[in-house]
Amino acid sequence: MQKTVLLPLLCYAGLGFLALYMPLLHSGAYIPGRAEELNDFFHFHWSYWWARHALVTPGLNVYLSDYVLFPYENNLALHTSALFWLPLWALLEALAGTLNALNGIFWVAFSLTGWSMYALLRREEVGHGLALVGGLALMTTPLMFYAAWWNTSNLVGVFWYPVLLLLWDQVARTRQLGWALLFGLALWGAALTDLQYLLFAPWLVVPCGLRTLHRAAGWSARARLIGLGALALVIFAALMWFAGPLPYLLNLDRERSLAWEVENTLGIALSGWAQVDALPWKRVTVGGWMTGGVLLGLWLSVLRRARDGRWFWLAVALPPALLALGQVMAQHEQPGLAIPFMPRCMPL
Structure with missing residues (x-):
C-alpha cells in the first residue's frame, strides 16, 4: 500500500521539479x-x-x-489571496x-495535481501506465x-477537481460521516484557494453524485448518501462563514463593482498546436492537444469496446469543453468564430 501511494507521489515530485527546474x-x-x-x-x-500580519495582530x-x-x-x-x-x-x-x-508552493501544487489525477484514474480502473500519463x-x-509564469498561486489548485471526486467516491463507498467531513473540508480548501473552483467543480461533482445515487443499493442507501452530501455542504457553509x-x-x-464583459472572456484555440511561436503569457491554449486527445480517446474506446464508465466521463467533459470555447472560438491566423449561445451560458 505504501509503495502504491509513495512511489507515484515521488514520481510526480520529480516530474514537477523538471517542469519547474x-x-x-x-x-x-x-x-x-x-x-x-x-x-x-508581488x-x-x-x-x-x-x-x-492580520492573524497575529x-x-x-x-x-x-x-x-x-x-x-x-x-x-x-474577492481579492485573490489563495489563503x-x-x-x-x-x-x-x-x-x-x-x-x-x-x-515551493508551485512545486507542491504541480506534484499534487499529477498525483491526485493518477489516483482518480486508478480508482476508475485505468492501468498504471495510462494513469501516470x-x-x-x-x-x-x-x-x-x-x-507559474505569472506567480499566481490561486491558479494551481487544479488538483482540487480529482481530490473532490476521490473524496465523494469514498463517501459513496463507505457512507461514513468522516468522509463527508473531509469532503466538506475539501470544498472549503478549494474555496480558499480561489472561488473559481466552486464554479467549475459542480460540473464534475454533480454528475458523479447522480451516478453514485443511481448505483446505490436501494432507497435507504440513496437517502443516506443525500444526507451525507447535505452534511458536507453544511460543514462547508459553516467554515466559509466562521473561517472564510x-x-x-x-x-x-x-x-460600485465593475462588471466583466462577456466579450472579453478568454477561450481555447482549437488549432493551438500550430502556434509554435506563441508566447505563453499572451496566448494560452489547450485546444490543440485537448481536441486530439478526445478524438484519440473515442477511437480507443470504440476499438476496445470500453465499458459504460468511460462514456460517462466523455459526457461529463463535454459541457465544460463547450463553455471553455469562450465567446469567440479562436482559429490560427483566421478570424475567430463567434459562439452564438455563449452570452447566455457564460453566467453559468
Whole structure:
C-alpha cells in the first residue's frame, strides 16, 4: 500500500521539479517571467504577508484592510489571496524567504495535481501506465505553466477537481460521516484557494453524485448518501462563514463593482498546436492537444469496446469543453468564430 501511494507521489515530485527546474534552480535570485513585462509576482507575496500580519495582530481582519489606500477600508473578499497556501508559505518563508516559499508552493501544487489525477484514474480502473500519463497531462497543462509564469498561486489548485471526486467516491463507498467531513473540508480548501473552483467543480461533482445515487443499493442507501452530501455542504457553509470570506462577500458594495464583459472572456484555440511561436503569457491554449486527445480517446474506446464508465466521463467533459470555447472560438491566423449561445451560458 505504501509503495502504491509513495512511489507515484515521488514520481510526480520529480516530474514537477523538471517542469519547474528554471525557477527552482534560480530560486531566491530570479522570478519567472521576462524583464520587459511585469507579472503578478508581488501580489501574492503581499497577500500572504498581510494575512499573517492580520492573524497575529489584535484588531486586524484578513478580509478588511486600509493598508491598500489609507484611510479607506477595502473589502478583500474577492481579492485573490489563495489563503489555502498560507500555512505552507509561512513555513517555507521562515526557512528560506518569500521567493523560495512561492516557488515551493508551485512545486507542491504541480506534484499534487499529477498525483491526485493518477489516483482518480486508478480508482476508475485505468492501468498504471495510462494513469501516470494522465496525471502528467493534467500537471503540465498550459494553465499550470501560465500560473507559474505569472506567480499566481490561486491558479494551481487544479488538483482540487480529482481530490473532490476521490473524496465523494469514498463517501459513496463507505457512507461514513468522516468522509463527508473531509469532503466538506475539501470544498472549503478549494474555496480558499480561489472561488473559481466552486464554479467549475459542480460540473464534475454533480454528475458523479447522480451516478453514485443511481448505483446505490436501494432507497435507504440513496437517502443516506443525500444526507451525507447535505452534511458536507453544511460543514462547508459553516467554515466559509466562521473561517472564510462568506460574511464579507455578502457585504460587498456591488453597486460600485465593475462588471466583466462577456466579450472579453478568454477561450481555447482549437488549432493551438500550430502556434509554435506563441508566447505563453499572451496566448494560452489547450485546444490543440485537448481536441486530439478526445478524438484519440473515442477511437480507443470504440476499438476496445470500453465499458459504460468511460462514456460517462466523455459526457461529463463535454459541457465544460463547450463553455471553455469562450465567446469567440479562436482559429490560427483566421478570424475567430463567434459562439452564438455563449452570452447566455457564460453566467453559468
